[in-house]
């Protein structure tokens with residue numbers, strides 16, 4: 001151990017403590033973020049390179065990369081990579097996550113790490129422009145370090161594994177959940193053992209593409225280990241804590257990629273959720289956004305979580321997602337209890353103002369139900385935030401007008417309600433609606449790189465919710 005090590009450790013701790021105070025005060029939060037950006041941009045030689053000169057001396061076993069995209073507005077922590085990093089770190093591997101969204105010198109940083117040798121590099125990406133930046137970084141790595149194994153994972157790679165692994169510079173694709181698969185894979189690459197034994201991957205070998213057996217779903221309770229204090233820097237950019245407590249969804253909407261990738265819904269047990277809540281409230285921001293696709297799918301579990309919030313006197317405000325049919329089933333007492341426990345905003349997928357479209361996308365709701373849920377939430381004092389889409393296959397202009405009219409009615413009935421976005425529908429591979437698009441004349445991209453040009457997701461108008469954050 002070098003003499004500088006404990007000093008650096010202390011400095012990092014003090015920086016973390018300072019950040020805790022900065023993010024509590026909005027004006028300072030802005031200043032903190034601006035300073036951080038300023039330091040990274042202009043003082044890079046003096047400050048950034050100086051501190052990184054120290055970090056650069058460290059050797060890593062695994063490098064994980066989160067590429068930027070053209071739609072990086074809300075920069076949330078890279079949960080996909082944090083989730084696969086957790087089990088590796090627990091096994092003693094040294095893992096580095098590079099997030100291009102907040103690291104302008106990302107390529108230099110990657111080069112410095114790779115120079116010292118590595119077992120492999122993992123890259124994640126969604127369908128869309130993130131692929132473009134992922135491919136740029138992957139190509140850069142292979143050009144300079146051709147022997148480094150590159151592993152792709154995430155929604156897009158899992159939905160189109162054959163096409164993804166066909167990309168020249170990608171060696172292996174992890175299909176679906178990465179916690180177990182990546183751990184086994186890193187060990188196999190390190191020890192040079194047979195990749196055929198690793199379930200849940202697809203890889204190239206002697207000009208052949210080999211897909212191994214399907215990987216069983218994990219028990220989330222065994223892998224609930226994201227260290228939230230290590231990602232506090234993201235609170236400078238997006239001043240709300242985010243948390244997952246489930247995987248998968250009980251809905252089966254035909255436009256959505258979640259039931260395709262995670263057909264089996266799993267939950268984290270209430271006691272563990274409460275432990276995590278306590279841990280993340282230590283960041284100083286008393287706001288949590290539960291990113292679960294449907295936090296409320298298991299009613300009994302939610303009741304237990306609420307009881308524990310009351311019992312432990314946890315005082316924080318939170319946002320979560322639910323379904324309109326569920327809201328209509330809740331008793332008034334339950335809504336009161338939710339409000340009492342801090343629920344301030346509920347996200348609901350309304351999607352369309354046309355009953356025919358709602359049926360076609362398998363939403364299991366009607367326009368009347370959307371109107372009623374809005375009125376119920378108005379009464380409860382919980383802010384309802386609705387999401388909508390337009391441009392579904394077979395959707396007519398008059399049906400789009402119905403959506404527009406519904407949005408106006410929602411705002412009129414309940415002026416405090418919010419419309420998250422009117423998104424343009426994007427055909428995501430693997431979904432049932434994707435097949436309908438094919439019948440409707442959509443010709444899908446035929447290679448990984450071409451998928452980066454799918455720009456349908458630009459919203460027709462922007463979110464109202466960010467305004468309230470600052």
Ligand code: B12
Pocket residue numbers: 068069070071073074075076077078079080081083084121122123124125126127128129130151152153154155156158159174176177178179182244248255256257258291293423428429457458
């Ligand atoms: C939070 C979220 C966001 C956040 C960003 C999250 C972040 N950290 O930056 C915001 C709001 C910014 C966002 C934006 C968008 N999102 Co979004 N988002 C989500 C959401 C709700 C959670 C994602 C998440 O973190 N999951 C938790 C992690 C742990 O799960 P995971 O990502 O699947 O990762 C696991 C595996 O995939 C795998 N894995 C992932 N990466 C890697 C890498 C390696 C090397 C390995 C080995 C394994 C591996 O292992 C992980 C652990 O098991 C999902 C829905 C969902 N339930 O997942 C949609 C989802 C991912 N989003 C989606 C979409 C469409 C978008 C947008 C295009 C929307 C828009 N209109 O702009 C943009 C694109 C942003 C971009 N970067 O390109 C789609 C993606 C579909 C697709 N085919 O790619 C999803 C699935 C929603 C849906 N209903 O279809 N999103």
